[in-house]
Amino acid sequence: xxxxxxxxxxxxxxxxxxxxxxxxxxxxxxxxxxxxxxxxxxxxxxxxxxxxxxxxxxxxxxxxxxxxxxxxxxxxxxxxxxxxxxxxxxxxxxxxxxxxxxxxxxxxxxxxxxxxxxxxxxxxxxxxxxxxxxxxxxxxxxxxxxxxxxxxxxxxxxxxxxxxxxxxxxxxxxxxxxxxxxxxxxxxxxxxxxxxxxxxxxxxxxxxxxxxxxxxxxxxxxxxxxxxxxxxxxxxxxxxxxxxxxxxxxxxxxxxxxxxxxxxxxxxxxxxxxxxxxxxxxxxxxxxxxxxxxxxxxxxxxxxxxxxxxxxxxxxxxxxxxxxxxxxxxxxxxxxxxxxxxxxxxxxxxxxxxxxxxxxxxxxxxxxxxxxxxxxxxxxxxxxxxxxxxxxxxxxxxxxxxxxxxxxxxxxxxxxxxxxxxxxxxxxxxxxxxxxxxxxxxxxxxxxxxxxxxxxxxxxxxxxxxxxxxxxxxxxxxxxxxxxxxxxxxxxxxxxxxxxxxxxxxxxxxxxxxxxxxxxxxxxxx
Amino acid sequence: xxxxxxxxxxxxxxxxxxxxxxxxxxxxxxxxxxxxxxxxxxxxxxxxxxxxxxxxxxxxxxxxxxxxxxxxxxxxxxxxxxxxxxxxxxxxxxxxxxxxxxxxxxxxxxxxxxxxxxxxxxxxxxxxxxxxxxxxxxxxxxxxxxxxxxxxxxxxxxxxxxxxxxxxxxxxxxxxxxxxxxxxxxxxxxxxxxxxxxxxxxxxxxxxxxxxxxxxxxxxxxxxxxxxxxxxxxxxxxxxxxxxxxxxxxxxxxxxxxxxxxxxxxxxxxxxxxxxxxxxxxxxxxxxxxxxxx
Numbered sequence: 001x002x003x004x005x006x007x008x009x010x011x012x013x014x015x016x017x018x019x020x021x022x023x024x025x026x027x028x029x030x031x032x033x034x035x036x037x038x039x040x041x042x043x044x045x046x047x048x049x050x051x052x053x054x055x056x057x058x059x060x061x062x063x064x065x066x067x068x069x070x071x072x073x074x075x076x077x078x079x080x081x082x083x084x085x086x087x088x089x090x091x092x093x094x095x096x097x098x099x100x101x102x103x104x105x106x107x108x109x110x111x112x113x114x115x116x117x118x119x120x121x122x123x124x125x126x127x128x129x130x131x132x133x134x135x136x137x138x139x140x141x142x143x144x145x146x147x148x149x150x151x152x153x154x155x156x157x158x159x160x161x162x163x164x165x166x167x168x169x170x171x172x173x174x175x176x177x178x179x180x181x182x183x184x185x186x187x188x189x190x191x192x193x194x195x196x197x198x199x200x201x202x203x204x205x206x207x208x209x210x211x212x213x214x215x216x217x218x219x220x221x222x223x224x225x226x227x228x229x230x231x232x233x234x235x236x237x238x239x240x241x242x243x244x245x246x247x248x249x250x251x252x253x254x255x256x257x258x259x260x261x262x263x264x265x266x267x268x269x270x271x272x273x274x275x276x277x278x279x280x281x282x283x284x285x286x287x288x289x290x291x292x293x294x295x296x297x298x299x300x301x302x303x304x305x306x307x308x309x310x311x312x313x314x315x316x317x318x319x320x321x322x323x324x325x326x327x328x329x330x331x332x333x334x335x336x337x338x339x340x341x342x343x344x345x346x347x348x349x350x351x352x353x354x355x356x357x358x359x360x361x362x363x364x365x366x367x368x369x370x371x372x373x374x375x376x377x378x379x380x381x382x383x384x385x386x387x388x389x390x391x392x393x394x395x396x397x398x399x400x401x402x403x404x405x406x407x408x409x410x411x412x413x414x415x416x417x418x419x420x421x422x423x424x425x426x427x428x429x430x431x432x433x434x435x436x437x438x439x440x441x442x443x444x445x446x447x448x449x450x451x452x453x454x455x456x457x458x459x460x461x462x463x464x465x466x467x468x469x470x471x472x473x474x475x476x477x478x479x480x481x482x483x484x485x486x487x488x489x490x491x492x493x494x495x496x497x498x499x500x501x502x503x504x505x506x507x508x509x510x511x512x513x514x515x516x517x518x519x520x521x522x523x524x525x526x
Numbered sequence: 527x528x529x530x531x532x533x534x535x536x537x538x539x540x541x542x543x544x545x546x547x548x549x550x551x552x553x554x555x556x557x558x559x560x561x562x563x564x565x566x567x568x569x570x571x572x573x574x575x576x577x578x579x580x581x582x583x584x585x586x587x588x589x590x591x592x593x594x595x596x597x598x599x600x601x602x603x604x605x606x607x608x609x610x611x612x613x614x615x616x617x618x619x620x621x622x623x624x625x626x627x628x629x630x631x632x633x634x635x636x637x638x639x640x641x642x643x644x645x646x647x648x649x650x651x652x653x654x655x656x657x658x659x660x661x662x663x664x665x666x667x668x669x670x671x672x673x674x675x676x677x678x679x680x681x682x683x684x685x686x687x688x689x690x691x692x693x694x695x696x697x698x699x700x701x702x703x704x705x706x707x708x709x710x711x712x713x714x715x716x717x718x719x720x721x722x723x724x725x726x727x728x729x730x731x732x733x734x735x736x737x738x739x740x741x742x743x744x745x746x747x748x749x750x751x752x753x754x755x756x757x758x759x760x761x762x763x764x765x766x767x768x769x770x771x772x773x774x775x776x777x778x779x780x781x782x783x784x785x786x787x788x789x790x791x792x793x794x795x796x797x798x799x800x801x802x803x804x805x806x807x808x809x810x811x812x813x814x815x816x817x818x819x820x
Contacts, residue, residue, distance in 0.1 A: 208696065209694075209696050210695075210696075216695065219695040219696075219699070220689065220695050222695075222703060223685060223689060223695055223698060223701075223703055223704065224689065224703055224704050224705065225703055225704075225705045226702075226703045226705040226706040226709070227705070342770040342773070343770040343771065343773040343774065344770075344773070345704060345705070345773075345774065362690075365774055365775065365776075366773060366774040366775075368689050368690070370692065374692045377692075378694050378695065381694055382696075
């Protein structure tokens with residue numbers, strides 16, 4: 001069985017091209033149909049996520065229009081990187097290209113198959129063929145299996161060890177199963193990939209720890225507070241970072257979430273984006289005299305910056321991300337507020353640069369202050385720990401790939417043996433019929449000769465195909481390979497040498513002739 | 527008479543508890559994260575609980591052979607340690623993961639104290655009245671809750687220190703949150719306080735009346751003074767949400783200090799005879815088995 005992977009990912013292609021080749025379950029059917037038209041009855045699975053689109057195709061060699069398959073990989077053109085193979089990953093957080101995931105050159109056979117698929121995909125997605133060929137990655141056989149295992153384990157992801165990819169691989173596989181495009185080959189490969197990914201994640205630390213500042217902040221909040229449904233979150237600032245942090249903290253379902261900012265309009269816009277206030281009409285009237293009223297919704301809302309002290313008294317969690325050049329929360333300002341708070345614990349996250357909260361505030365009792373450095377150091381440590389696990393993961397994947405390939409080969413071989421038995425039984429069956437017909441009219445004296453003739457015919461018919469292959473008439477493969485295989489299979493003493501090819505060819509032709517003569521002679525008599 | 531089976535049993539259990547403590551601390555420091563380590567720790571803890579319960583029952587049936595089995599400090603320590611470890615296991619499974627790392631060392635200390643009390647300072651309680659029974663049971667049960675509060679206090683300080691030092695949250699991911707620990711501290715301090723109050727009241731009744739009377743200035747006896755101090759400390763701890771100046775690490779420290787004072791009270795009560803302030807008309811309370819009561 002041959003397995004091919006063809007695809008692009010975040011390392012090889014820019015977002016603009018990736019999004020043109022992104023498929024959902026609603027629009028992926030043409031890909032499956034197209035592959036079926038090009039290579040009828042092959043197994044196929046399409047994996048399409050925000051960072052990659054990959055096509056896995058598998059089937060017997062003859063379904064791809066080839067009878068002999070060399071071990072080299074296909075030519076694609078485009079840029080060349082290092083050679084394929086079982087090389088360990090070097091760490092891929094910052095967009096470096098590990099060897100297995102970059103375009104490369106290879107041999108002729110896979111290139112023809114990939115080219116047909118590329119042409120089809122380019123036509124389907126209205127993309128230039130040349131542009132597509134530049135960015136597509138092609139793997140075959142063991143490399144294709146290894147690549148899938150690495151993808152499923154999160155080793156090829158933009159965020160090393162991210163867990164979502166396993167679910168995406170499973171969904172792609174299930175989707176393909178429902179479309180009846182998965183056969184025993186890809187079934188085995190994908191099942192192994194999913195199982196291996198789970199083992200890799202559970203036995204190594206590749207998926208452990210947090211990889212974003214927001215999730216680290218959430219973890220820290222969970223170490224201080226048990227419940228959040230009675231907690232008040234205050235966000236000072238209305239920029240992009242504030243929005244990111246707010247999204248994380250909204251998932252905790254706090255009792256109230258207040259936004260405040262020097263520019264109330266920006267805070268209001270952010271509150272409406274986060275659905276904290278009901279509608280655009282609920283604008284704060286900043287033109288009137290007197291302090292503007294707060295704008296509130298069910299979950300919280302916007303309050304004027306003047307009420308910052310009151311907000312700091314009410315808050316259990318404070319997020320700050322303003323562009324203020326000086327700290328807005330100083331120790332002098334905050335100390336009296338702590339008494340008003342009854343010394344309740346306070347978790348503060350300051351992701352502004354320059355900082356919004358004076359460091360001395362963090363030294364106060366029951367105040368837990370974390371700035372950008374603290375959070376980013378945790379994230380950096382996580383990545384370091386994950387990179388340390390790469391070797392262990394690679395080792396596990398290598399073993400798993402070996403097992404998977406071995407199972408596929410065993411399955412292929414057992415099917416081949418069944419086919420061989422069937423063929424030989426067919427030969428035996430037809431000769432048996434002929435022999436029975438012959439002996440029904442024969443005299444007892446003719447029987448020994450008929451039995452000998454029958455034996456000769458059986459042997460010649462069985463040997464006819466391997467002799468033909470050995471004669472080198474219908475194959476481009478080296479003669480020595482076939483000779484050595486036959487020698488091993490039939491436990492012969494002498495193995496044909498390549499420099500005796502001419503002599504062997506003459507002999508095989510003679511043998512073929514004698515086979516032909518032996519086969520034809522009894523037919524002429526009857 | 528000291529019972530050798532009790533002494534040997536307590537010594538073995540103290541050794542097992544020490545091993546469990548070491549494993550718990552290793553797991554806390556993430557020096558051992560295997561499932562096998564966790565199972566070994568829990569198995570050893572379970573064995574210690576069963577062992578202490580078994581020894582208590584053995585003593586109740588064979589050594590003391592009374593309806594009220596608390597006749598010596600050893601019995602009290604056995605009861606206290608068994609219930610303490612069982613409470614910690616229950617609390618830990620429910621919500622407060624990681625408490626064992628702070629409670630098991632305390633458990634080891636109590637068992638070791640039991641070995642000393644059994645082997646070298648064994649003495650039955652001199653007074654065998656209903657008030658004494660109520661007094662000792664409430665004190666020992668109250669103490670076990672103070673032990674849980676102290677373990678929670680230790681855990682609070684550890685988590686708080688890790689947060690202030692900006693350690694990786696993954697390093698303390700197994701431990702409960704500060705809010706949960708504080709809540710446990712308050713609850714156990716409240717229960718312990720109630721039992722300690724009962725113990726104090728019964729003790730005061732015994733100290734000031736009848737044949738157990740300590741004299742006109744009984745209130746100045748060391749164990750009385752220390753007991754009242756412990757009572758005051760836990761009165762603050764259980765009300766820390768209102769006495770907010772003590773909130774957070776101060777309450778945690780108070781829980782630990784309170785337990786130390788409580789242990790000191792026990793040591794003084796068991797080891798030192800009560801010295802009346804005015805010796806000429808006071809009765810000496812401490813008698814040993816076999817001495818005639820005045």
